[in-house]
Amino acid sequence: MRRIDVLGIGIGVFVAGGVAYLVLQAAGMDNLEAGIWSQFLLVGGLVGWLLTYLFRVGTKNMTYNQQVKDYEDAVLQKRLxxxxxxxxxxxxxxxxxxxxxxxxxxxxxx
Known part of the structure; x- marks a missing residue:
């Protein structure tokens, strides 16, 4: 992942938190309650992403592992x-x- 991608995702998460806060305020929540719920949503999203990452690590379904497998297959094919x-x-x-x-x-x- 490139640096610009990381920056874009970080800014996107920051903006998503602000939008969630504003939407919750517009739905009738006071400032404190809207802040708590927007933080809850962001932390829930982070935990969900972390669980998908750990699942991919556990099943070895990651980009690096796939690249190594493809390389090994290509080397064996060439030798054959x-x-x-x-x-x-x-x-x-x-x-x-x-x-x-x-x-x-x-x-x-x-």
């Missing part, structure tokens, strides 16, 4: 493209061997 047919056949044989070792043999029930 550079392999000779013999190397590809050898790799495929190794993968099949690992699959057979990873899956336990079926057990028969009496």
């Amino acid at each position: 493209e550079e392999m000779t047919p013999e190397e590809l056949a050898k790799l495929q044989a190794e993968i099949e061997q690992e699959k057979q070792q990873a899956t336990p043999p079926p057990t028969s029930k009496p």
Whole structure:
């Protein structure tokens, strides 16, 4: 995120708080009550944003993680493209061997 984006979001939140305050005053609340409710709305929004952020961190659904995954996929794809047919056949044989070792043999029930 660029600095100008951060400044824009900060100014937007500041303006949103002022607008909420003015709307609550226009709805008939006194100054103190409108201030408390506008702060409550802003803090509630902040907590909501924080929870979505923590959820994205927990599920590893963030931009950095996606960029790393895309890079790793591209590197692997390039390596596969550079392999000779013999190397590809050898790799495929190794993968099949690992699959057979990873899956336990079926057990028969009496």
